[in-house]
Amino acid sequence: MAVYTEIADDELASFIAGYDIGTVLSLKGIAEGVENSNYLLVTDAGPHILTLYEKRVDPDDLPFFIGLMDHLASRGIICPLPVRNREGEALGTLAGRPAAIVTFLQGMWVRRPRADHCFAIGGALAQLHIAGEGFELTRRNALSVDGWRPLFERAADRADEVMPGLAADIAGELDLLEQSWPSSLPHGVIHADLFPDNVFFLHEELSGLIDFYFACNDFLAYDVAVCLNAWCFEADGSLNVTKARALLSGYQKVRPFTPEELAALPLLARGSALRFLLTRLYDWLNVPPGALVAPKDPLEYLRKLRFHRTVKDVSAYGLIL
Ligand SMILES: Nc1ncnc2c1ncn2[C@@H]1O[C@H](COP(=O)(O)OP(=O)(O)O)[C@@H](O)[C@H]1O
Numbered sequence: 001m002a003v004y005t006e007i008a009d010d011e012l013a014s015f016i017a018g019y020d021i022g023t024v025l026s027l028k029g030i031a032e033g034v035e036n037s038n039y040l041l042v043t044d045a046g047p048h049i050l051t052l053y054e055k056r057v058d059p060d061d062l063p064f065f066i067g068l069m070d071h072l073a074s075r076g077i078i079c080p081l082p083v084r085n086r087e088g089e090a091l092g093t094l095a096g097r098p099a100a101i102v103t104f105l106q107g108m109w110v111r112r113p114r115a116d117h118c119f120a121i122g123g124a125l126a127q128l129h130i131a132g133e134g135f136e137l138t139r140r141n142a143l144s145v146d147g148w149r150p151l152f153e154r155a156a157d158r159a160d161e162v163m164p165g166l167a168a169d170i171a172g173e174l175d176l177l178e179q180s181w182p183s184s185l186p187h188g189v190i191h192a193d194l195f196p197d198n199v200f201f202l203h204e205e206l207s208g209l210i211d212f213y214f215a216c217n218d219f220l221a222y223d224v225a226v227c228l229n230a231w232c233f234e235a236d237g238s239l240n241v242t243k244a245r246a247l248l249s250g251y252q253k254v255r256p257f258t259p260e261e262l263a264a265l266p267l268l269a270r271g272s273a274l275r276f277l278l279t280r281l282y283d284w285l286n287v288p289p290g291a292l293v294a295p296k297d298p299l300e301y302l303r304k305l306r307f308h309r310t311v312k313d314v315s316a317y318g319l320i321l
């Protein structure tokens, strides 16, 4: 559960008074997510999501995230729409945090994705990449290859508490990825965190994408690698090749990969695995006192990383070369 910041009744009342969304009927902390504090805000105009932005969000990036949701929605991507107050502002301050209200999306995330879900998410990711074209703001990926070493340095001395030998394993991987990370591939706006819990399905159809708070400009195929890791592995740590093939086929039906992207995919998958290993490791070792949050298992991503080390080319992901 992620609620880091509590909201006092009087603060909520004066914040909501600035909006045309009716009277507050209830406010409940949401028992999911790990990054920000999210509340289900029900007013007599219906349900909304109220987000207080926490530690990992730089307030200077908020116009990018808010503008991106507007941009993508205007191009047919089903995603939350920022709600503006009477002054036309989508961003405010509540309980000492930057805060926004966004529209509520119907649907549920899928706990055990099947191959058909993976096919759908592949297609939706490619649509998102195409819809992102023309978005005028940009944001560097702070969690790409040049951000990994500083993050590791903040966790390195305690990494072996999680697993003996982990620090050395990560250090070796970092050296390799820093030397071999691609310098040019097709790039654009990426979601960068399109995990199953950020994708809603309703009546077996994909019904919306949420959580754009890691979105940035980076290689499009890196976003595919993030999804491959998040959607296509089984609980025992093995890759489900059928799901991987479905995800990649769903993507390339909408936006075909370039040969360079296919060649880079195993390396991008290693990088993506390391990125989530590092943020999870840091979070595991630094749970804020009193926060209602369940930190995620860093070693799940070590297992994925180790798998990708064995991969020679994309045929390991079920694609025929
Ligand atoms: N626009 C939305 N519509 C419906 N539910 C939402 C919406 N945004 C967030 N949620 C709910 O809040 C949970 C956490 O949101 P998320 O953005 O993933 O949080 P975090 O940024 O902390 O990871 C989601 O799993 C979902 O249940």
Ligand SMILES: N[C@@H](CCOP(=O)(O)O)C(=O)O
Pocket (backbone or CB within 6 Å): 032, 033, 034, 035, 193, 195, 197, 198, 211, 276, 279, 280, 296
């Ligand atoms: N997806 C990340 C954690 C970020 O949280 P989310 O709730 O925004 O997906 C992970 O699994 O490490």
